[in-house]
Amino acid sequence: MVEVRDLARHTGEEVTVGGWVDQLRVHGKVAFVVVRDGTGYVQCVAVKQELEEETWEAATGLTQETSVMVRGEVRAEPRAPGGYELQLRRLQVVGTSPEYPIQPKEHGVEFLLDHRHLWLRSSQQRAGLRVRAEVEQAIHDFFYQRGFVRLDTPILTGSIGEHAGTLFSTDYFGQNAYLAQTGQLYVEAGCPAFRKVYCFGPTFRAEKSKTRRHLTEFWMVEPEMAFVDSEGNMRLQEELVTYLVERALERCRPELEYLGRDLSKLEAVKPPFPRISYTEAIELLARKGSETRWGDDIGGADETLLSEDSHLPLFVYNYPKKVKAFYMKENPDDPRTVLCDDLLAPEGYGEIIGGSQREDDLDKLLARIREEGLPEEAYGWYLDLRRYGTFPHSGFGLGLERTVAWITGRKHVRELIPFPRLLNRLYP
RNA sequence: UCCGGCGUAGCUCAGCUGGUAGAGCAGACGGCUGUUAACCGUCGGGUCGCAGGUUCGAGUCCUGCCGCCGGAGCCA
CATH class of the missing domain: 3.30.930.10 (Bira Bifunctional Protein; Domain 2)
Structure with missing residues (x-):
């Protein structure tokens, strides 16, 4: 397993990253899963026709803060945040996360401190x-x-x-x-x-x-x-x-x-x-x-x-x-x-x-x-x-x-x- | 303890001089092959902080209480 901060050194290699789903964007036959591993964020690209159906279904069903192990090839990609992305091959859900309370938006102080x-x-x-x-x-x-x-x-x-x-x-x-x-x-x-x-x-x-x-x-x-x-x-x-x-x-x-x-x-x-x-x-x-x-x-x-x-x-x-x-x-x-x-x-x-x-x-x-x-x-x-x-x-x-x-x-x-x-x- | 402000959906908020509850996000389902807090459509979701009072009628007005935020005092 590699840490996201070291991804640049693994360009072209197939690696595994373990972390938490920060964001998911599904576009029909391609999806973007942003994973945070504590050292950084990496965007994983899932393409439906390249994946087994089970993997595609798992990827597009991810919810915020689900813990995952993702495997794929590291690529330099200017469109990805951070300049590198992972072309998804395999995905393992480690722990699910239904209805994570904190959203990527404004919250009140009391709510945030409670959480x-x-x-x-x-x-x-x-x-x-x-x-x-x-x-x-x-x-x-x-x-x-x-x-x-x-x-x-x-x-x-x-x-x-x-x-x-x-x-x-x-x-x-x-x-x-x-x-x-x-x-x-x-x-x-x-x-x-x-x-x-x-x-x-x-x-x-x-x-x-x-x-x-x-x-x-x-x-x-x-x-x-x-x-x-x-x-x-x-x-x-x-x-x-x-x-x-x-x-x-x-x-x-x-x-x-x-x-x-x-x-x-x-x-x-x-x-x-x-x-x-x-x-x-x-x-x-x-x-x-x-x-x-x-x-x-x-x-x-x-x-x-x-x-x-x-x-x-x-x-x-x-x-x-x-x-x-x-x-x-x-x-x-x-x-x-x-x-x-x-x-x-x-x-x-x-x-x-x-x-x-x-x-x-x-x-x-x-x-x-x-x-x-x-x-x-x-x-x-x-x-x-x-x-x-x-x-x-x-x-x-x-x-x-x-x-x-x-x-x-x-x-x-x-x-x-x-x-x-x-x-x-x-x-x- | 004192002064000021705020409590409405899971979250962030709108709701006018009182007339019976709304949006966005999140969730579920569907669509979309390059998105960057994606976008489009459908659906479910409420003890309007609590207790009284005024009124034909209170989220809205009044009183009390509770909770939270900011500040004073005190301090790093």
Whole structure:
């Protein structure tokens, strides 16, 4: 059996292809069966007078998504999509498919999500998920090339995280356990062992958000580096995002073109990315007519206002302490703020990275935990990292689905994860 | 939780100031030797989201509920 992507190399040979019927067009005494095998599409031509009656009947009775093994000669044919076609000799139906629900036409979102297990087979979904897989591989390659050690962090955790109100809880042999919102606190523990580490896996947020940028389960890559400050942190973010875009352009160009992505906007993504401080951002927003004042968090509409002037991602750094997480390091030049950054994707895709230098002073960290009313006992081991050889360190989290939504130009993050978990959706 | 929008055939939708249900696609059958979401013909297919109310009469108007979508808050 051969794969459709290799058909050109088998021109003139008789081969077998296994796949699923994408489309059937019958014209009396000739029929066209388009088969998808997961690597591509091939048009099979069935001519009545060349086939046994049984084969002709089977071919013209095929329905959408029937699985088949087709055998025939590979021919170069300019009229065929892809330039090659199969002159059908033999056909074996492997599994029938009566009344396949998804048609080659527009469908509503709810219907498609109800049929996500089948929707995966369609071309746009295949293209988007292929880009996701490439970006995931690129993430591992990027960190591996730079000497980072991958440190897998737990998904089941005690009550530790950023915001207790948005944790999913479950029973753990009589104790409360929570699904991890972040692996960050754990990768911090990995730094003294390996200096530069990262984790990459699913994270869970029980936020009741119903927007195109939110999932309750999403994938995040979180590097953490010892002896790196906020400035070095932003430089690595810039390099990573640039690399991910380059890899997608290099290895997923057909997919991006199929999705109608404006590639010139991606090709323009080169460092350095523009940077403004939170305070400058507030001033700029005021000039653009926003009501947001110093001390407020920057919302979605404001992010779009800030990023509209450039096709490059934009860093906004050093936010007020009170709108950011407890573990971020106080800015020595302005103690009202912390050494952190958000990276806003262009074209309204919003925040794709949140990063910071971490508070390495035990007393300051303890004070922040108490200020926020967090359960001090749960952070005992985390505080140990400041008791035993504390060190300056920084890291960030990049949201995979938001990043891939931006790179592919898809509107909603739910299409860039195979089985999205949304506010009201746990199936399929 | 709040604000806005939408629920009619398997799917996508039309259905006017209330008068008793329609199209395309999908399915079944027939026709056609080069189609590209082929085309042409025939047929089957409905608790108009649910429950009340107004009315001689409700898919259409009113109330409540349910579901979905987008946004806010929160975040990646």
